Amino acid sequence: MNVEQANKLFLDGILALSRMEQQGLRIDLDYIRAKNSEINQQIQSLEREFTNSKFYKEWEKSRNNKTVNIYSPVQLGEFIYHVKKVKINKETITGQGSTDEETLKQLGIPELEILLQIKKLKKIRDTYLEGFETEQVDGYIHPVYNLHLVKTFRSSASNPNFQNIPKRDKEAMDICRKAIYPRPRHQLMEVDYKQLEVRISATYCNDKKLIEDILEGDMHRDMAEKIFMFKYNPNEPSHKVLRSATKNGFIFPQFYGDFYKNCAVNLTVNWGKLPRFGKWKKGMGIEFEKGNLADHLIKNGINSLDTFTEHIKEIEQEFWNIRYFRYAKWKEKWYAEYLQNGYFTSKTGFTYSGLMRKNDVMNYAIQGSAFHCLLWSVIEITKAQVKEHWDTRLIGQIHDAIVLDVNPEELDHVVDVVRCIMCNDIRQTWDWISVPLDVDIEICDVDHSWAEKHNL
DNA sequence: GGAACTCGCCAC
DNA sequence: AAACGTGGCGAGTTCC
Numbered sequence: 001m002n003v004e005q006a007n008k009l010f011l012d013g014i015l016a017l018s019r020m021e022q023q024g025l026r027i028d029l030d031y032i033r034a035k036n037s038e039i040n041q042q043i044q045s046l047e048r049e050f051t052n053s054k055f056y057k058e059w060e061k062s063r064n065n066k067t068v069n070i071y072s073p074v075q076l077g078e079f080i081y082h083v084k085k086v087k088i089n090k091e092t093i094t095g096q097g098s099t100d101e102e103t104l105k106q107l108g109i110p111e112l113e114i115l116l117q118i119k120k121l122k123k124i125r126d127t128y129l130e131g132f133e134t135e136q137v138d139g140y141i142h143p144v145y146n147l148h149l150v151k152t153f154r155s156s157a158s159n160p161n162f163q164n165i166p167k168r169d170k171e172a173m174d175i176c177r178k179a180i181y182p183r184p185r186h187q188l189m190e191v192d193y194k195q196l197e198v199r200i201s202a203t204y205c206n207d208k209k210l211i212e213d214i215l216e217g218d219m220h221r222d223m224a225e226k227i228f229m230f231k232y233n234p235n236e237p238s239h240k241v242l243r244s245a246t247k248n249g250f251i252f253p254q255f256y257g258d259f260y261k262n263c264a265v266n267l268t269v270n271w272g273k274l275p276r277f278g279k280w281k282k283g284m285g286i287e288f289e290k291g292n293l294a295d296h297l298i299k300n301g302i303n304s305l306d307t308f309t310e311h312i313k314e315i316e317q318e319f320w321n322i323r324y325f326r327y328a329k330w331k332e333k334w335y336a337e338y339l340q341n342g343y344f345t346s347k348t349g350f351t352y353s354g355l356m357r358k359n360d361v362m363n364y365a366i367q368g369s370a371f372h373c374l375l376w377s378v379i380e381i382t383k384a385q386v387k388e389h390w391d392t393r394l395i396g397q398i399h400d401a402i403v404l405d406v407n408p409e410e411l412d413h414v415v416d417v418v419r420c421i422m423c424n425d426i427r428q429t430w431d432w433i434s435v436p437l438d439v440d441i442e443i444c445d446v447d448h449s450w451a452e453k454h455n456l
Numbered sequence: 457g458g459a460a461c462t463c464g465c466c467a468c
Numbered sequence: 469a470a471a472c473g474t475g476g477c478g479a480g481t482t483c484c
Contacts, residue, residue: 072480073463092463100464123465126478152474154468161476164467172466197468256472263472363473367468371474399468399474461482468474 006349013375016382017145023393024140026181039125055111073099128176131160153350153368177451182405188444192401199435200370205330220247229300238288245271257359260316264309347432348372380421
């Protein structure tokens with residue numbers, strides 16, 4: 001594709017997105033206000049519990065009559081690292097001792113669990129519930145979508161940001177998404193492109209093994225078996241846990257250009273709940289079959305993060321030098337081309353120029369092109385909506401997914417049209433997409449909130 | 457008193 | 469040699 005086509009995509013795109021913005025999403029203001037005061041009570045009581053603790057008293061004393069702000073990372077860092085002399089394991093970007101969730105959890109101080117719970121509730125209240133309330137007009141929010149702010153030529157969203165509403169944390173998801181409703185007598189539906197970025201990367205690098213794995217393999221399972229040295233059994237819950245550890249702690253980071261040292265920490269410390277320092281002992285870590293992860297790894301000759309890191313180093317080499325060696329070759333070629341020209345052009349016709357790190361050069365075109373598939377679909381679905389006079393509306397967009405407010409009588413037809421546009425029509429128009437595209441569809445019952453999605 | 461920065465955390 | 473990409477946003481803090 002060329003630059004004219006890229007320009008047209010964004011021009012049509014911004015028109016479709018502004019229609020989306022104008023449509024808006026209905027929110028339940030009564031729920032938001034009730035939930036807000038419930039959270040206020042919870043925070044008050046947790047704050048009381050925290051400020052009565054020994055930990056807090058000591059913190060207060062150390063500040064010589066200056067007041068304590070329990071929400072200040074600076075003050076907390078000073079107390080933990082300078083007063084209590086805890087050894088710094090993780091630094092912030094400016095070299096201060098980190099006080100993020102992971103770090104505080106590792107300290108094993110029970111009072112800090114209270115503080116973390118308060119912070120989680122504040123995040124839900126201040127960013128999401130109050131954000132919705134601030135931005136609403138007559139019970140509807142109208143998130144703004146931008147196409148001119150992101151260096152990869154993706155979109156961003158604001159006022160409120162509809163692209164970062166909690167999903168993985170069950171409690172936060174439930175509270176926040178219960179605020180979002182379809183119009184009366186309608187239902188919310190979300191259509192996600194399956195593995196969109198991976199499929200687009202396969203279109204760029206044309207790696208046979210990667211395409212084969214996307215279509216009929218299971219790379220997460222395969223790599224989990226190598227990393228944790230076991231034979232995968234889908235009926236064993238602990239095997240499923242290690243599969244998702246591999247997916248989120250190895251496969252995704254590797255595709256973004258991470259390296260084995262971070263992955264080793266990810267897999268064992270963050271996912272396996274094993275200690276970062278010292279030798280692992282029996283009974284440590286998450287459950288694995290009839291024992292714990294440490295028991296299993298020790299049996300296989302791995303008894304610390306250091307030895308595990310060496311193991312991951314070998315697996316990383318096999319991953320890029322053998323399994324996906326064509327992908328690795330493409331990366332080198334793509335990067336060399338950038339060094340030569342000072343820019344590169346995506347399959348969707350966008351030119352990326354300026355000073356970029358190696359990982360940026362690998363990621364930007366793929367991330368952008370993947371989003372452009374979604375944007376193309378948004379434009380075409382909007383056209384169908386207008387042409388066929390749907391009552392159904394497109395109301396949101398999250399990089400590789402769309403959210404619709406569906407009239408139940410139109411549901412079957414809308415699903416057919418959306419599927420056809422997102423999986424078939426796009427490949428007719430953009431023949432450079434060499435890998436089949438597929439979608440996942442989730443739906444909520446009529447008049448139910450966005451917290452209650454289920455598979456269609 | 458506002459701009460700009462830092463930190464942390466939510467999404468893909 | 470370097471070391472996972474893109475954003476928005478709230479609260480705390482510092483600078484001017």
